Amino acid sequence: MARSAAAAPDIHEVVARLHQAHPDARYELDWETPVQLLVATILAAQCTDERVNRVTKTLFVTYPDARAFAEADRAELEEALKPTGFFRQKAKTVQEVCQALVDRHGGEVPNTMEAMVRLPGIGRKSANVVLNTAWDLPTGIIVDTHVNRVAPRMGLSRETKGDAIERDLMAVVPRSEWTFFGPAMVLLGRYTCTARAPKCDGCVMADICPKVGV
Numbered sequence: 001m002a003r004s005a006a007a008a009p010d011i012h013e014v015v016a017r018l019h020q021a022h023p024d025a026r027y028e029l030d031w032e033t034p035v036q037l038l039v040a041t042i043l044a045a046q047c048t049d050e051r052v053n054r055v056t057k058t059l060f061v062t063y064p065d066a067r068a069f070a071e072a073d074r075a076e077l078e079e080a081l082k083p084t085g086f087f088r089q090k091a092k093t094v095q096e097v098c099q100a101l102v103d104r105h106g107g108e109v110p111n112t113m114e115a116m117v118r119l120p121g122i123g124r125k126s127a128n129v130v131l132n133t134a135w136d137l138p139t140g141i142i143v144d145t146h147v148n149r150v151a152p153r154m155g156l157s158r159e160t161k162g163d164a165i166e167r168d169l170m171a172v173v174p175r176s177e178w179t180f181f182g183p184a185m186v187l188l189g190r191y192t193c194t195a196r197a198p199k200c201d202g203c204v205m206a207d208i209c210p211k212v213g214v
C-alpha cells in the first residue's frame with residue numbers, strides 16, 4: 001500500500017504549480033528515434049544530459065540504429081563513450097540491450113513496460129523515460145536522482161528507493177499527468193530543489209512544501 005507523509009501538500013496544487021513553473025517540461029536528452037533515446041538514457045547514468053547530448057551528436061551518426069550498436073567494435077564504442085564516464089560498463093550495456101532489441105524486437109524498442117524491463121540492465125526509470133517521452137505513454141512516473149530527492153522533501157513519499165517512491169506518486173498523481181509530472185519534477189530538482197542548498201525562497205512550492213529534512 002502507498003504511504004504518504006502526513007504533511008503532504010495537495011497534489012492537484014502541486015501539479016498546477018509544476019505546470020506554472022515548467023510548462024514545457026520534457027526530458028532534456030536529444031534523440032530522433034526511440035532506440036537513440038534508450039541509448040542516451042543508458043549513457044545519462046552518473047553523467048549530465050548536456051554531456052550526453054554532446055557525445056550522442058556524433059555517436060548516432062556512427063551508430064544510427066540498434067544493429068549498428070550491437071555489431072560495433074567494443075573498443076571503439078568504449079572510446080566514443082569515454083566522456084560520459086563508466087564507459088566500459090555503458091558500452092557493454094548498450095551492446096547487450098541493442099542485441100536484445102535485434103533478437104527480440106526486430107531492432108525496435110518495444111512499447112510496453114513488461115518488455116522494456118526484460119531488456120538487460122533496464123529498470124523502470126529508464127523504461128519510463130523512453131515510454132513516457134517517445135510515445136507519451138503513461139506507464140509510470142520517472143523517478144531519477146532528482147525526483148528521488150524532491151518527492152520525499154515535499155512529503156509525497158517516505159520511501160527512499162526509486163520504485164517505491166514511484167508507487168507512492170502513482171497512487172496520488174492523476175494518470176493523465178504522469179508523463180508531465182516526472183520531467184517537471186526533474187527540472188524542479190535540477191534547478192531549484194538542488195541537492196545542496198535548495199532554493200526554497202524562490203521556489204513555487206515554498207508555501208505548501210513541508211521541506212522534509214531541508
Ligand code: SF4
Pocket residue numbers: 150153154192193194198199200201203204205206207209210211212214
Ligand atoms: S520549497 Fe524547498 S524543499 Fe520544497 S520543493 Fe521547493 S526547494 Fe525543495
